Amino acid sequence: MTSHELLTPQDHGQLRLLPRRGVEPHFVQIVPSEFVAAAIASPILFSKDPSTGAFYAGAVLGLKPGEGALKSAEDRGGFEPLSLQRDGFFISGERIAIDRANPRFSETEGELLFDEDRQPSPCLRRLQRVLGQLHEGIEQTNRLVRELVDLKLLEPIDVSLSFDDGERLRLEGLYTVSRDSLRELEDVHVLRLFRSGHLQLAYTIAGSINQLAVLAHLRNRKLAEN
Numbered sequence: 001m002t003s004h005e006l007l008t009p010q011d012h013g014q015l016r017l018l019p020r021r022g023v024e025p026h027f028v029q030i031v032p033s034e035f036v037a038a039a040i041a042s043p044i045l046f047s048k049d050p051s052t053g054a055f056y057a058g059a060v061l062g063l064k065p066g067e068g069a070l071k072s073a074e075d076r077g078g079f080e081p082l083s084l085q086r087d088g089f090f091i092s093g094e095r096i097a098i099d100r101a102n103p104r105f106s107e108t109e110g111e112l113l114f115d116e117d118r119q120p121s122p123c124l125r126r127l128q129r130v131l132g133q134l135h136e137g138i139e140q141t142n143r144l145v146r147e148l149v150d151l152k153l154l155e156p157i158d159v160s161l162s163f164d165d166g167e168r169l170r171l172e173g174l175y176t177v178s179r180d181s182l183r184e185l186e187d188v189h190v191l192r193l194f195r196s197g198h199l200q201l202a203y204t205i206a207g208s209i210n211q212l213a214v215l216a217h218l219r220n221r222k223l224a225e226n
Helices: 032-039 122-150 179-183 187-196 198-208 211-225
Strands: 004-006 027-029 044-048 055-060 062-064 089-092 095-099 154-162 168-177
Touching: 004 089, 032 044, 032 055, 032 122, 032 198, 044 198, 055 122, 055 211, 062 168, 062 211, 089 122, 095 122, 122 154, 122 187, 122 198, 154 211, 168 179, 168 198, 179 198, 187 198
Parallel strands: none
Antiparallel strands: 004 095, 027 055, 044 055, 044 168, 089 095, 154 168
């Protein structure tokens, strides 16, 4: 259960932040500034928010809920998604809110959020930057999605994978950028994508699909080790 509170030095002057713990999500929202780093180890796919129907971009960190194949930043080539870094923190208007029930928060151990002068600590300043990047990145994602949809470049992708233990997994409700549609674009639309900065992003997304085979290989290897 979440318990959101506006973050203030008066109410949270002694609050500390612990590292993230627990099982990594298998699909995590990312923003365009993260695409290149994410694509080193993760497929980048689009899904739809069930409450709004809007597309958002995500990195596939595992092939099954509760079973992340890429459990650490080291596994991901050093990539740590902004949405994982900000775990427990939210933007509320022009202020920061926290989920006080999140186990990252402690009053006895971890990094202080405020210094002795009640100013944001280096830890909190880092989180402020992360939240700012996410906020700006979500707007960038929305612009990218509008252009991809307008040019009919997004296509659904159903992924069916078989594993050495006999299990078959099917990933549904996901979308990628069609390489065929990219190749068939008229020059005027290619130039439009290039000028908006979206052409490289589109090819990064399309190319990252190859990482699905890598994730499947990692999962098979871990099954063999158990």
